[in-house]
Amino acid sequence: MIELAYRRATDVAAAIRFAAEEATPKFLGGGTNLVDLMREGAEAPATLIDVTRLPGRIQEREGGGVLIEGAARNTAIAEHRAVRERYPMLAKAILAGASGQIRNMATVGGNLLQRTRCFYFYDSAGRCNKRAPGAGCDAVEGFNRIHAVLGASPACVATHPSDMCVAFAALDAIVHLDGPEGPRTLPMTAFHRLPGDTPEVETELRPHELITAVELPPLPFAARSTYRKVRDRSSYAFALVSVAAALDVDEGGRVRDVRIALGGVAHKPWRASKAEAALRGAMASAESFRAAAEAELAAAVPLRDNAFKPGLAVRTIVSTLGELARGEAA
């Protein structure tokens, strides 16, 4: 049998110490993705360090922010009053993902480390640069309807599957890390990587580093924000395209500030900075929403099966911003 060690940590220091003691450790949160990947042979850790007993509180911070500790469950976050009131896009994104049972198990730390749903990543008989760096990518010329149109590389066209992280990216969330070299923080937008030549390296996490919390900075206008997930069936399907957006419009109808992030289009939650820049100071109109969305998607490189994605992303951005501008969305 494969020897698999299991250690349960009850505080951050222990978790980091355990990790440093092991050859190929993995932190185990809800296990909703990692255990599947172990069954599929895509992950083979020698030691699982259970971090679900670590703190999982959701704390309101002074100034209007919220700190979500690493072991917080998805359901708890989506239900939390401060999250629903201050960052409705986040609650919506979480509820758009997976199923009730999975959300009850999944943790915020684990959510950040979800791996792609690329068909070829799961198939040990095919080529995948994530599973076997340098092997090649069967998705580039294969079934790639669910794959990336932004920021991809010839080595990898996979997408990040999370809904929650798309909202985090839009909200400028800060990832709190702790590890052998001490605590540090990273902006969510810098936490995940684009594939480049090393698609197997998916985040900026250092060896044995643990996600201890995700901090949501104050963003008052995010009280008017939403998440729109476009998918093939009503539930239990990953996003083909998703949009997390918040919009702040002044009395004159001009965009004072805006946050937009896209899911389902890239190897990481895609912060639509070009669109945001184009919109700041512009009239909050369908025309400017469209011009901004098209500016963001201008760099899109469609594959055989996903040529619909850039257009779909544009349409969904325009529609979502329109709802926010009209005050129709949460």
Added chain:
Amino acid sequence: MSLGDKAKAKVTGAMQAVMGTAVGMMPDAAPDPLRRKGGVIGAQVSRLDGPVKVAGQARFAAEVALDGMAYATLVTSTVARGRIVELDTAAAEAAPGVSLVMTHRNAPRMKAPTRFTESLTAATNSDLTVMQDEVIRYDGEPVAVVLADTQEQADHAASLIRVSYEREPAVLDFDAVKHEAKPPPIIFTSPPEVKHGDAETALASAPVSVDLTFRTPRHSHAAIEPHALTTAWGEDGSLIVHTCSQMLGGTRSNLAEVFGIEEEQIRVLSRFVGGGFGGKTLWSHEYVAIAAARLAGRPVRLALSREQVFRLTGFRTVTEQRMALGAREDGRLLALIHDGLTASVYHNAFPEQISFPARHMYAAETLRVGQKKVDLDTAANTSMRAPGESVATFAIESAMDELAEKLGMNPVELRIVNDPEKDPDSGLPFSSRHAVQAWRTGAEAFGWDQRSATPRARREGDWLVGMGCASGTYPFQQMPGGVARIRLSADGRAVVQMASHEMGMGTATVQAQHAAARLGLALEDVTFEYGDTDLPAGTMAGGSSQTATIIATVAAASDELFTQLIRLAGNDSPLAGLKADDVEADGGGLRAREDPARFETYASILGRAGRDTVEAEGKSPMPTAPMKYSMHSFSAVFCEVRVNEVTGETRVSRMLGSFDCGRILNAKTAASQFRGGMIQGLGLALTEEMLFDTRSGRIMNPSMAEYHVPVHLDVPEIDVMWTDIPDPHAPMGARGVGEIGITGVGAAVANAIYNACGVRIRDLPLTLDRVLAGLPDATGRPTAPGKDQAWT
């Protein structure tokens, strides 16, 4: 197809002709008097197997425990064609708990089985054996099996087996070879093509016409229970197999062939099946488990993983269909052309009979219907709920909708004006056709008159709302070859036995109801026993044939039982001098039809005769009615969809199925069959597609996460209704309800999408990208920036 096959096809065809003529001269069998009986027949009886399933007490094939049982794990090929050049099993053999690793090097010799299409007493769709040589014939073919003391040990050891292959060129791309397609010599017992008049010329000169091409992908049954068996050999060479089967007798027959033993030595049990849909026939893993059990000398349990279900059991094959219709201005059809193409495999003859429904649906002045196939190097395609009809009705009924639009005609009326008076192909009268009634009552109940003929007429925010409709149809089928036994006890209880199948359809319940009515007993006094080849022979649960077949067989047994009872009753009985035909069962006894006062209870008859029980058997009668009558069920399917104009997402908001299937025997289980079929039709319409990579021959979405069946939230309120008009030529007036529900749904949804948003989609599934391709941008501009950009 070999010369032998061709000869067989010719003989079958000739037999049919001779039989048809002979039967045509025979008088009709008297209609079943029970066809109009009320009471327990037609009642909403809950499934009798429900409580044990809900309580977790029903033992499925993978839950049967046998003493000393080993757990098995399969290793399957990862190339579509080639040969094994290296097969290293040493590490697996040395792994803890492992008792056997079987490969082609040590597997017992097995003989090739007869295929289902060649014999009614076969259950396999492929005549390949397994692990007999180093040759690989499809991706997913079993190459090794590990037996161990626990499932985990077996799984682990299987992961240690190293196999390498020498790839050989494989034919995998349907589109690349479809120009080589040829008609099969025969489709079951029908010719692959039928022609009446010159349809192409009629089409060319028709005032209004459509000529369209439709494509449908591979579908998986996705039954909730993965294929599994628990099996053991006896010291006397006998074999017991607990499996999940919808063809018990065929499984036994094929296993006898493959392992070179007598059928009498084999017992196959399948009390509960967790969904079949045509997929629970006989597949290679069963040979593997049984062979390994023999080699290891211990019982074996093998349950396929979900991925293995996708890879090595069958699927509904891919199709491409040309559908052309020519009509007069009043809508009457001048020409109907349906040319189909499918993919199959050389080791299989399962046809996906897409050319069948158009032979019987509409009264076209000229008709040409046919189908061709190409062979690919894949696992064997197989029957899946309404094989042929499910995907053919997508093409036929989408084309009818397009024609209705061109004609400026209500699509319901187009179906009604073309309803045929006799069968368009055979010319035979219909046994009972009330499709028009189904259309009219369905349209009224659904509120079809609220539909705008113009697309994009109804909007709710971003959602465009539309309605669509389509015809469904499925043939009546009844099988010969079964036997039923009735054992009646002096205490007024009866046991009815036939080795038939309960896969969740309601068979056990409906047949208990039937037996109660047939024998004049209360429902609780009747037990229906099934799912075991030690019982009298059943026939397959396929082709929606099982209910009618069991009824006809039990009726034959009850005739024999009544004859025996009258004989036992003797001269002192009020029944003295009567024949079986003169009596009916009622109130726990027999009563003279013509003189209700002449009555005696079973208890009284048996008591006077000094008997505890009386037993009778009857054989399934040869179904001759389908040779004299065109016997089909019909439906009108309506649906309302909402199409999001921004995203192209389709959500079905309402459905209604109006069915003409003869007598409905249990309103509750029949409604579930109809609804279940319609829900599977929703999957066919909107989401289901096996992603078959033509480079490798591998299925890329072999999981329930990525092969998208409808989730609860996708399923709207579904209303079902039925004509409930007994078919005078069907046993008890019932024509079967298992498959028709899925037919027509694909087109009804596609037509509703068109009505909602003005986009026609002729390829399944009807995904949002296909909708988007036809939706205008809000500003009328193209919406795919960056299309020509290169990698940066």
